[in-house]
Amino acid sequence: MKLAILSRNSKLYSTRRLVEAGRQRGHTVRVLDPLRCYMRIASSGFQLHYKGRSLAGYDAVIPRIGASITRYGTAVLRQFELMGTYSPNPSDAILRARDKLRAHQLLAAQGIDLPVTVFGDNPDDTSDLLSMLGPPPHVIKLNEGAQGAGVMLTEKPSASRSVVEALRGLYASFVVQEFIGEAEGADLRCFVVGDEVVASMRRQAPEGDFRSNLHRGGTALHVAATDEERAVAIRAARVLGLGVAGVDLIRAKRGPLVLEVNSTPGLEGIEAVCGVDVAGRMVEHLAIHAEQRA
Structure with missing residues (x-):
C-alpha cells in the first residue's frame, strides 16, 4: 500500500507512530505538509502537486489536519478523494x-x-435562551475550539449572560450546555x-x-x-x-x-496509558479498505 499522511509536522508523536506502523507492515509511507500541496481542478481531471512534483497513485491517506488549517486541509483531502484515494475520515466527515x-x-x-445544548444569535434572546437550558452551572464552548481551549464554566445566571454577551461582541460562534456535575x-x-x-x-x-x-x-x-x-x-x-x-x-x-x-485524536496519551498499538490498528484498517477499493 502506498500511504500518505497529511501532517504539518513529521516529528509529532502521532505522525511518527503512523509512519513507523505503516513501514513495519511493509507499506510505503510519506508525510505531506497539506499547506505545501496544491491542486488543479478541471472537468477533465484532478491533479495534486507537492514541492514541484506530481502526487499520484496513493492508495490511502490519513488526515492529521489541525483545527487552524481545517479549510485548506480538507480541500487537499477532498482532492485526494476525487483522485480515488481512500481516507478513513473523508473531508466532509471532518467538517x-x-x-x-x-x-x-x-x-x-x-x-x-448528549448534554442539553442551546444556541442563539440575537442578544435580545439571551435570557430566554438560557431559560431553555435551565439553571446554572452552564458550560460555554466556542464552536470550533479544541483541546479544551475556549471552554468556560459559569455558575450564576449573571455570569452566563455576561459571557454570552461578551462572545457575541467578538462575533464568536459558541454553544451553551448543561453541566454534568456527577461526572x-x-x-x-x-x-x-x-x-x-x-x-x-x-x-x-x-x-x-x-x-x-x-x-x-x-x-x-x-x-x-x-x-x-x-x-x-x-x-x-x-x-x-x-x-x-x-x-x-x-x-x-x-x-x-x-x-x-x-x-484527529492524538495517539500519545492513549497508547501510553492503554499499552495498545493504536497506530498499527489504524494502518491495518486502512490496508483492508484500500484493498477492497482496488
Missing part, C-alpha cells in the same frame, strides 16, 4: 465533526444522548477504529478545573468501556462518517453522554 453545533444536531437526530471532572475517551473501540481511558481534570484534556493538565487511567459505552462511541463516529475517531463520553446518571467526537 461535520469540527463544527460542534452541526455535530450535536446530527447526533441528537439519531437518538444519541466530577472526568470523561471517557474511546478510540474508535472502524467498528471497534480499540482503546479507552478515563481522563480526570486537575484540581480546580473541570476540563479533563491531557493538554490542560488532566491525568489518565486505562479503564475498560462498558458494552453500552462502546456501542454509543461506535454509533457516534458512524453518524458523522468517521472511520477513526476519539469519542469523548461523560458517565451521567441517565447513561453515557457524547461530549465531542474528535476526527
